[in-house]
Amino acid sequence: MTTKAVNPETQRAKLERKERAILEAARGVFVEHGFDGARMSEIARRASIGEGTIYSYYESKAELMLAVLQQFWDGLTLEAEAVMASAQVDDFFERLQALAEYHLGTVIANADFINLTFALRRNNSEVSVSRDHLRHYVAVFDSLFRRGQDRGELRRDAVLWQARDIFYGTLEYSARSIEMTMDTDRTERLQGPVVDEMISLFHSHYAVAHDTIETDRVTLDSMSSKLDQLSEQFDALARRLPQ
Amino acid sequence: MTTKAVNPETQRAKLERKERAILEAARGVFVEHGFDGARMSEIARRASIGEGTIYSYYESKAELMLAVLQQFWDGLTLEAEAVMASAQVDDFFERLQALAEYHLGTVIANADFINLTFALRRNNSEVSVSRDHLRHYVAVFDSLFRRGQDRGELRRDAVLWQARDIFYGTLEYSARSIEMTMDTDRTERLQGPVVDEMISLFHSHYAVAHDTIETDRVTLDSMSSKLDQLSEQFDALARRLPQ
DNA sequence: CGGTATTTTCGAGTCAAGCTCAATAAGGGA
DNA sequence: TCCCTTATTGAGCTTGACTCGAAAATACCG
Numbered sequence: 001m002t003t004k005a006v007n008p009e010t011q012r013a014k015l016e017r018k019e020r021a022i023l024e025a026a027r028g029v030f031v032e033h034g035f036d037g038a039r040m041s042e043i044a045r046r047a048s049i050g051e052g053t054i055y056s057y058y059e060s061k062a063e064l065m066l067a068v069l070q071q072f073w074d075g076l077t078l079e080a081e082a083v084m085a086s087a088q089v090d091d092f093f094e095r096l097q098a099l100a101e102y103h104l105g106t107v108i109a110n111a112d113f114i115n116l117t118f119a120l121r122r123n124n125s126e127v128s129v130s131r132d133h134l135r136h137y138v139a140v141f142d143s144l145f146r147r148g149q150d151r152g153e154l155r156r157d158a159v160l161w162q163a164r165d166i167f168y169g170t171l172e173y174s175a176r177s178i179e180m181t182m183d184t185d186r187t188e189r190l191q192g193p194v195v196d197e198m199i200s201l202f203h204s205h206y207a208v209a210h211d212t213i214e215t216d217r218v219t220l221d222s223m224s225s226k227l228d229q230l231s232e233q234f235d236a237l238a239r240r241l242p243q
Numbered sequence: 244m245t246t247k248a249v250n251p252e253t254q255r256a257k258l259e260r261k262e263r264a265i266l267e268a269a270r271g272v273f274v275e276h277g278f279d280g281a282r283m284s285e286i287a288r289r290a291s292i293g294e295g296t297i298y299s300y301y302e303s304k305a306e307l308m309l310a311v312l313q314q315f316w317d318g319l320t321l322e323a324e325a326v327m328a329s330a331q332v333d334d335f336f337e338r339l340q341a342l343a344e345y346h347l348g349t350v351i352a353n354a355d356f357i358n359l360t361f362a363l364r365r366n367n368s369e370v371s372v373s374r375d376h377l378r379h380y381v382a383v384f385d386s387l388f389r390r391g392q393d394r395g396e397l398r399r400d401a402v403l404w405q406a407r408d409i410f411y412g413t414l415e416y417s418a419r420s421i422e423m424t425m426d427t428d429r430t431e432r433l434q435g436p437v438v439d440e441m442i443s444l445f446h447s448h449y450a451v452a453h454d455t456i457e458t459d460r461v462t463l464d465s466m467s468s469k470l471d472q473l474s475e476q477f478d479a480l481a482r483r484l485p486q
Numbered sequence: 487c488g489g490t491a492t493t494t495t496c497g498a499g500t501c502a503a504g505c506t507c508a509a510t511a512a513g514g515g516a
Numbered sequence: 517t518c519c520c521t522t523a524t525t526g527a528g529c530t531t532g533a534c535t536c537g538a539a540a541a542t543a544c545c546g
Contacts (some may be wrong), residue, residue: 013522034280040504050525052506061504109441115361131423161432162440166409169416174408180374189404197405205447226470230477237481258494283533293496304533305534 019057019225021047027068029110035065065116071115073133076106080140092148093199093207099141100171107175108191114172141167156205163206170198262300264290274355280310282435308359315356316376319349323383335391336442336450342384343414343438350418351434357415384410397449405448413441 025046029038040061044051059062087095106128107114117130141164148154174194181189268289272281283304285429287294299306326345330338350357359372384407417437424432 025362039502051504053523055505056523068528095398118358118361159436159440160336164412164434165420165437169413170409171412172416173412177404193402193405197402197409201444201448203411205444206312225407226474229471230474234477237477237484240484282531294533295496296494298534299494 018047018049022049022054022057022064022119023067023071026064027072030065030068031115034112035061035116055088062168069113069117069130069133072110073117073137076110077140079106080137083145084140090151092144092151092153093229095147096167096202097199099144100167101191103168104171104175104191104194106118107172107177112181113173114175138164138168152208155208158206163202166201169199170194170201212216253384255343261290263309263367265292265297267312268308270305272316273311273359277439278304281480297441312356312373312376315353316360316380319353320380320383322349323380327383327387330451332395334388334447335394335396338387338436338447339391339410340442343410343432343441345409347418347434347437351417351421354422359467381407381411395451398451401449405410409444410431413437413444423456 022043025043026038029043029046034038038061040054041051043064044054049055054064058067060082080102081101083098084095087098089095092152098189142160145154145158145160145163149158171194174189178189178191268286269281272286272289276282277356277398281304283297284294286307287297290297297307301310323342323345326341327338332338332340336440360376366444385403388401388403390405393401417432421434422431438471
């Protein structure tokens with residue numbers, strides 16, 4: 001009696017703990033062996049439960065995988081937001097650099113997960129979920145970019161989704177390239193140059209550099225008129241000179 | 244005697260024809276159902292052979308898939324090279340645009356294959372092959388870019404692999420985004436703007452226009468100081484003149 | 487042509503892995 | 517303690533990649 005009715009929470013807590021155990025075991029096995037290579041029996045063994053029990057928590061292997069991915073992407077999004085929140089400067093480009101460094105590092109470190117996410121593109125139901133993960137994650141960049149436009153650091157006519165494609169597309173492709181050259185090649189690529197190039201690219205393509213050119217044009221105009229003026233004065237002076 | 248020894252070629256040709264039939268059937272089934280969804284039995288049925296026969300041509304399902312991918316990527320590379328060869332202009336940016344249009348269209352049209360390529364990243368042996376496909380394919384961009392540098396259209400200090408990452412990374416990411424918004428959203432993205440933005444980006448970041456602006460600035464500064472100097476000399480001269 | 491060696495094809499059978507389900511255990515209220 | 521609900525289990529079911537012994541086709545030779 002006393003030990004049994006300890007708490008109504010206990011039961012739920014127990015289930016949740018078990019669910020977390022399954023998720024953690026699944027995460028490890030999926031990362032180690034990929035989706036096809038992962039064995040439900042191994043996941044069950046690591047979670048210290050029977051194989052059939054998994055199916056009372058998750059409908060199928062695919063759904064379990066999806067839960068793992070959900071957790072993974074949620075974690076990424078939170079971390080990315082934290083990186084932005086902890087930035088000590090307001091400057092767009094500094095923040096972009098922080099985000100790029102974080103993203104590139106993460107994508108390289110968790111390449112397995114990223115690949116798994118895109119490998120799971122068969123059933124339409126799963127696609128939508130995977131899409132939501134991405135949408136939520138890239139929202140960090142979106143708000144950063146919009147803020148940069150509002151603060152006048154970025155061109156107003158820049159198209160958000162184009163910038164987003166360039167940012168994430170380039171970083172992911174670079175991550176794959178870095179990954180590829182890691183084990184075999186001697187010409188190992190580093191993360192630093194990739195991020196630097198990205199910032200430089202955003203500077204030259206999206207910064208309000210146009211204003212600078214405007215200023216130059218103004219300088220040019222004023223110089224030109226000054227020159228004309230000087231020329232006239234010179235002529236006038238020359239005419240006043242004695243032969 | 245007469246009918247049997249028709250030709251020593253016949254036998255080999257027969258085998259090769261059968262191999263092509265298997266490859267073609269496999270290609271269709273893989274594209275329709277993905278790697279896991281594809282059934283060896285269906286491939287055999289479509290190729291009008293017994294299931295076991297496939298295994299006297301290919302070691303395993305994975306190796307068959309790899310052969311399909313090999314053929315696919317080789318075709319892509321050839322097409323990309325043909326696009327470059329048939330370009331009517333020499334201008335780097337026009338050629339880049341043609342390549343971008345081709346690549347984006349191809350990636351969207353054959354999204355299944357592209358995904359399959361990256362989904363097959365488990366066994367190390369397969370990785371290397373997949374890497375070679377990519378390396379060979381992107382060589383088209385590489386030679387185009389180098390030519391652009393040689394012809395003085397592109398900055399000499401530009402780093403090739405960085406430009407390559409930007410080009411292919413952005414296009415692939417855009418292709419995925421376009422794919423995603425295709426069936427559901429009303430705000431459908433088009434391929435045109437993506438390519439245009441890419442060209443514009445390469446113009447602003449890699450064209451020798453940077454040098455021009457730099458040169459302009461330097462010229463402007465020196466002209467400005469010379470003008471001031473001249474103005475002073477003129478005043479001094481004017482003061483020395485008799486009233 | 488007949489006979490024989492070799493090569494190619496075949497599909498029934500094996501094995502492995504995801505998944506089901508009837509039986510069992512655990513929990514919890516009266 | 518009894519009973520009902522819920523959770524857990526692993527032996528089997530199903531499916532699909534792959535094997536293998538046999539048969540069919542082909543090549544070779546006298």
